[in-house]
Amino acid sequence: MRRSLRRLVLPAGLLGLILLLALAAPLLPLADPVRQNIAGRLALPSANFWLGQDEYGRDVLSRILWGARVSLSVALAATIIAAVIGTLLGILGGYFRKFVELVTVRLAEVVLCFPPMLLALLVVTLLGPGAGTLVVSLGILFAPAFACLAYAETLSARALDYVTAQQALGAGPGRILLRTLLPNIAPPLIVQFSLTVASAMVLESGLSFLGLGVVPPSPSWGLMIRGARATMEQAPLLLFWPCLALAGTVLVLNLFCDRLRDALDPRAGGGGPAGFLRRAAALPGPALRKDATPGLLRIRGLTLEITGPRGPVAVVRDVGFSVAPGKTLALVGESGSGKTLTGLAVMGLLPGAVRVASGEILYTSRDGATRDLLRLPEAELRALRGRDLSMVFQDPSSSLNPLLRIGSQVAEALPRAPGRMARVVELFRQVGLPDPEGRARAWPHALSGGQRQRVMIAAAIANHPRLLLADEPTTALDVTVQAQILELLAGLKRSEQGMGMVFVTHNLAVVAQIADRVAVMYAGEVVEEGPVAEVFTAPRHPYTAALIAATPEGEAERLSAIPGAVPQAWAMPAGCRFAPRCSEARPACAQTAPPLQSIGPGRATRCLRWKELA
Amino acid sequence: MNALSPPGISAAPLLRGENLSRSFGGGGWFGRGRPILAVRGVDLHLARGEALGVVGESGCGKSTLGRLLLNLLPPTSGKVVFEGEALDALPAGKLRALRRRMQMVFQDPYGSLDPRRSVGAQIADGLLIHRMADATGAAARVAELLRQTGLEPAHAMRLPHEFSGGQRQRIAIARALATRPDFIVADEPVSALDVSIQAQIVNLLADLRSELGLALLFISHDLHVVRHLCDRVMVMYLGRVVEQGSAAAIFAAPAHPYTRALLEATPSMRHPVTAAPLPGEVPSVANPPSGCPFRTRCPAAESRCAEAMPPLEAHPADASRQLACWRAAELA
Numbered sequence: 001m002r003r004s005l006r007r008l009v010l011p012a013g014l015l016g017l018i019l020l021l022a023l024a025a026p027l028l029p030l031a032d033p034v035r036q037n038i039a040g041r042l043a044l045p046s047a048n049f050w051l052g053q054d055e056y057g058r059d060v061l062s063r064i065l066w067g068a069r070v071s072l073s074v075a076l077a078a079t080i081i082a083a084v085i086g087t088l089l090g091i092l093g094g095y096f097r098k099f100v101e102l103v104t105v106r107l108a109e110v111v112l113c114f115p116p117m118l119l120a121l122l123v124v125t126l127l128g129p130g131a132g133t134l135v136v137s138l139g140i141l142f143a144p145a146f147a148c149l150a151y152a153e154t155l156s157a158r159a160l161d162y163v164t165a166q167q168a169l170g171a172g173p174g175r176i177l178l179r180t181l182l183p184n185i186a187p188p189l190i191v192q193f194s195l196t197v198a199s200a201m202v203l204e205s206g207l208s209f210l211g212l213g214v215v216p217p218s219p220s221w222g223l224m225i226r227g228a229r230a231t232m233e234q235a236p237l238l239l240f241w242p243c244l245a246l247a248g249t250v251l252v253l254n255l256f257c258d259r260l261r262d263a264l265d266p267r268a269g270g271g272g273p274a275g276f277l278r279r280a281a282a283l284p285g286p287a288l289r290k291d292a293t294p295g296l297l298r299i300r301g302l303t304l305e306i307t308g309p310r311g312p313v314a315v316v317r318d319v320g321f322s323v324a325p326g327k328t329l330a331l332v333g334e335s336g337s338g339k340t341l342t343g344l345a346v347m348g349l350l351p352g353a354v355r356v357a358s359g360e361i362l363y364t365s366r367d368g369a370t371r372d373l374l375r376l377p378e379a380e381l382r383a384l385r386g387r388d389l390s391m392v393f394q395d396p397s398s399s400l401n402p403l404l405r406i407g408s409q410v411a412e413a414l415p416r417a418p419g420r421m422a423r424v425v426e427l428f429r430q431v432g433l434p435d436p437e438g439r440a441r442a443w444p445h446a447l448s449g450g451q452r453q454r455v456m457i458a459a460a461i462a463n464h465p466r467l468l469l470a471d472e473p474t475t476a477l478d479v480t481v482q483a484q485i486l487e488l489l490a491g492l493k494r495s496e497q498g499m500g501m502v503f504v505t506h507n508l509a510v511v512a513q514i515a516d517r518v519a520v521m522y523a524g525e526v527v528e529e530g531p532v533a534e535v536f537t538a539p540r541h542p543y544t545a546a547l548i549a550a551t552p553e554g555e556a557e558r559l560s561a562i563p564g565a566v567p568q569a570w571a572m573p574a575g576c577r578f579a580p581r582c583s584e585a586r587p588a589c590a591q592t593a594p595p596l597q598s599i600g601p602g603r604a605t606r607c608l609r610w611k612e613l614a
Numbered sequence: 615m616n617a618l619s620p621p622g623i624s625a626a627p628l629l630r631g632e633n634l635s636r637s638f639g640g641g642g643w644f645g646r647g648r649p650i651l652a653v654r655g656v657d658l659h660l661a662r663g664e665a666l667g668v669v670g671e672s673g674c675g676k677s678t679l680g681r682l683l684l685n686l687l688p689p690t691s692g693k694v695v696f697e698g699e700a701l702d703a704l705p706a707g708k709l710r711a712l713r714r715r716m717q718m719v720f721q722d723p724y725g726s727l728d729p730r731r732s733v734g735a736q737i738a739d740g741l742l743i744h745r746m747a748d749a750t751g752a753a754a755r756v757a758e759l760l761r762q763t764g765l766e767p768a769h770a771m772r773l774p775h776e777f778s779g780g781q782r783q784r785i786a787i788a789r790a791l792a793t794r795p796d797f798i799v800a801d802e803p804v805s806a807l808d809v810s811i812q813a814q815i816v817n818l819l820a821d822l823r824s825e826l827g828l829a830l831l832f833i834s835h836d837l838h839v840v841r842h843l844c845d846r847v848m849v850m851y852l853g854r855v856v857e858q859g860s861a862a863a864i865f866a867a868p869a870h871p872y873t874r875a876l877l878e879a880t881p882s883m884r885h886p887v888t889a890a891p892l893p894g895e896v897p898s899v900a901n902p903p904s905g906c907p908f909r910t911r912c913p914a915a916e917s918r919c920a921e922a923m924p925p926l927e928a929h930p931a932d933a934s935r936q937l938a939c940w941r942a943a944e945l946a
């Protein structure tokens with residue numbers, strides 16, 4: 001919040017200055033804006049007339065400032081009228097729908113159909129020129145845009161849970177409209193306000209320029225532009241000053257409203273947008289590792305950082321685990337524990353804000369050579385992606401391009417060769433899509449969630465990958481469909497010889513179902529790793545034990561909850577990251593960060609007290 | 615029907631839903647809109663202090679049913695009776711006054727709180743709307759509610775985005791409790807939460823239920839959670855109730871083929887799933903199959919299942935349970 005307020009200072013100051021100058025025009029020692037002085041006709045700027053004199057020898061500076069009074073007050077008054085009437089109509093129409101919607105919003109839409117200039121001309125011709133008419137006509141002109149915007153925003157906000165919650169509390173329509181809906185639809189309206197003031201000023205200038213707005217000799221920027229046009233060749237500066245005033249004011253206003261909207265957003269300043277994934281910069285050093293013992297995937301000391309307000313923050317710290325050919329490793333942990341980032345790091349794709357700080361990801365490819373993916377040049381890594389390494393995401397609906405038939409989308413994963421489509425159909429059959437030939441020509445929206453996930457899996461296994469990363473592939477699905485997808489993945493492991501899998505999930509029961517080994521993550525660290533059966537029957541880390549106890553299975557009368565919440569990335573405890581929530585914590589735990597230590601064949605834990613607790 | 619209530623729970627129902635149905639749309643653009651039958655002919659009753667679980671897969675009408683019971687959506691047919699008063703017959707003012715006694719907790723803890731108002735103000739809303747307290751009284755009650763839901767009174771000044779998902783769900787529960795309601799609809803209140811936090815919220819709801827004598831309609835797709843919290847369960851499929859009865863009995867011996875499939879498909883840490891998964895997916899609500907809604911996926915389906923809808927009838931061996939299946943007697 002504070003940062004966005006600071007960003008508001010500059011435009012607010014500029015806007016204040018403009019308003020102050022306009023308001024103070026009568027008090028300033030300015031020449032009379034309408035006093036003519038033929039002798040000084042078209043004179044250039046001078047000590048007495050800082051901006052020069054116009055075609056009647058009037059002081060340009062004085063006319064700009066006095067003109068600001070007229071232009072700004074007409075534009076602001078018209079916009080305020082438009083905003084109040086339009087918002088009222090739109091919000092009522094959107095909230096009550098039915099009849100009210102018909103009279104308010106449809107009416108506004110009819111008005112919107114007229115070209116603005118034409119409508120303004122019509123009103124001015126009917127009511128005669130003058131500032132008052134101008135305000136009324138611009139108000140009518142701009143109200144419908146507010147109405148339509150407020151209507152659309154209300155419609156979408158009305159369906160939100162917190163509005164329903166107000167209804168459920170028994171709040172009446174007035175309270176809901178004023179307290180809940182209005183503040184929440186305000187931001188786009190504020191932007192609309194700034195745009196409208198700007199166009200009202202431009203339109204005012206236009207109408208005055210046509211002689212239909214402010215009546216001369218009163219100064220207004222539009223009139224000044226109109227006057228200066230005739231003498232454009234002799235005195236181009238005369239055209240420049242009112243244009244500068246107009247453009248400058250419009251710019252300042254836009255900037256102000258834009259920043260005001262940001263300042264009103266309660267979440268302002270919090271973490272930026274997730275954004276696109278991009279190739280993480282390769283670490284320095286040789287990628288080829290002759291010394292390493294071949295396996296399929298071995299991650300060691302992987303640390304990923306983001307830049308926080310107080311320096312770098314490790315969102316994934318010292319993560320390590322390994323996957324053998326034909327085996328499945330489950331990466332399990334609560335939201336924000338770094339599971340997805342770890343998976344993405346293997347693919348060499350990370351959100352823009354995240355960078356690799358250290359570690360190694362050793363991958364042994366088909367030729368038997370072991371390479372460090374973190375140090376591999378992008379060109380070589382790209383050759384692995386989609387062929388050796390492939391990935392399935394959580395949300396099957398957002399992973400498919402809605403504008404492409406699913407057959408062609410899967411075909412894109414295959415090398416260009418005749419018979420590509422036949423291979424797609426074969427893949428669809430392999431992942432159990434009903435009617436594979438017909439489905440290949442279907443659009444994504446025609447498929448159910450489970451079928452879309454099958455399509456994503458078909459694309460992922462198209463090139464017989466050696467390592468499949470599946471990030472919560474069943475979380476968005478129903479239980480019975482989840483069971484189908486889990487069975488499909490288990491079947492693939494058998495049919496795709498030697499394919500290893502990293503399965504990211506937060507559900508321990510799914511881990512038991514699908515994985516051979518499990519790595520439990522907490523707050524960016526792997527806290528325990530080992531074979532699933534061993535870890536689940538004899539956990540060697542208090543967090544794993546607590547997680548198992550919290551899973552609502554079995555007969556226990558009461559679930560055992562873990563108190564507190566996962567610490568935020570920038571407020572990690574100094575010692576053991578689990579210490580504040582750990583029932584076994586001792587003072588020593590808060591001092592030393594425990595290392596991930598091997599505690600037996602294929603098992604590791606990150607707890608200082610594992611021996612005492614075993 | 616009251617025979618269903620376990621001992622210790624008063625027999626007079628607090629709330630009754632009679633033959634509730636709700637459809638959406640129909641007509642529509644290009645004349646091809648078919649009405650979506652989200653809820654079809656559901657009867658239910660809830661005693662004071664009782665917890666009823668509603669389970670089923672997405673689109674089975676669970677959320678719609680919850681909103682119908684609170685009259686946040688009017689039913690297309692059927693009615694809801696709260697303490698002997700039919701909600702649809704009440705004038706708007708009286709209905710609003712009655713809302714003090716029935717509340718809702720939503721699934722998405724990020725969407726159910728107004729991002730622009732302090733959590734204290736939102737918790738106090740109900741108190742002020744129903745004039746149950748003045749500003750100072752409301753502040754005291756907000757502090758008490760925050761403490762009751764495991765938060766700190768100082769949190770009242772903060773905005774929702776400063777809280778984690780689990781904390782927000784506590785705030786939503788505090789808001790629902792503010793007016794001391796008798797009945798709460800909790801629509802998947804723990805589905806968006808992590809396991810460890812989920813346990814905190816489930817325990818909180820269980821405690822509040824026993825301390826305050828709340829009646830609870832707990833909507834969930836997680837059978838394990840329902841089993842922990844609820845006395846009775848209602849299993850829904852495509853807008854219909856296919857099985858209902860005491861939670862213990864249904865979990866011990868599910869009778870309807872769908873309930874069985876659902877239980878078998880639910881992964882478990884202790885007993886890995888061995889049964890073959892149910893084929894296919896839930897059909898579209900806009901175009902439900904003829905006869906039994908489950909017949910397109912039912913391993914026990916026969917030709918008669920396509921002909922007519924099986925009625926919800928007493929379980930052949932246990933009169934306190936009911937299920938809708940033509941083959942109930944053979945399969946039991």
Ligand SMILES: Nc1ncnc2c1ncn2[C@@H]1O[C@H](COP(=O)(O)OP(=O)(O)OP(=O)(O)O)[C@@H](O)[C@H]1O
Pocket residue numbers: 638639650651652670671672673674675676677678679835899
């Ligand atoms: N406002 C609406 N307009 C049109 N259709 C709706 C509306 N609300 C619900 N539906 C439809 O009604 C059916 C039941 O919806 P409901 O939200 O009750 O399901 P649910 O069991 O709660 O699903 P989930 O577990 O995904 O939340 C769905 O097919 C849904 O698409």
Ligand code: SF4
Pocket residue numbers: 541542543576577578579580582583584585586589594606607608609610
């Ligand atoms: S190191 Fe200490 S605080 Fe950390 S998990 Fe072990 S016992 Fe708990």
Ligand code: SF4
Pocket residue numbers: 870871872906907908909910912913914915916919924938939940941942
């Ligand atoms: S009625 Fe038929 S189709 Fe429906 S659940 Fe029973 S056996 Fe299956």
Ligand SMILES: [Mg+2]
Pocket residue numbers: 676677801802
């Ligand atoms: Mg729902």
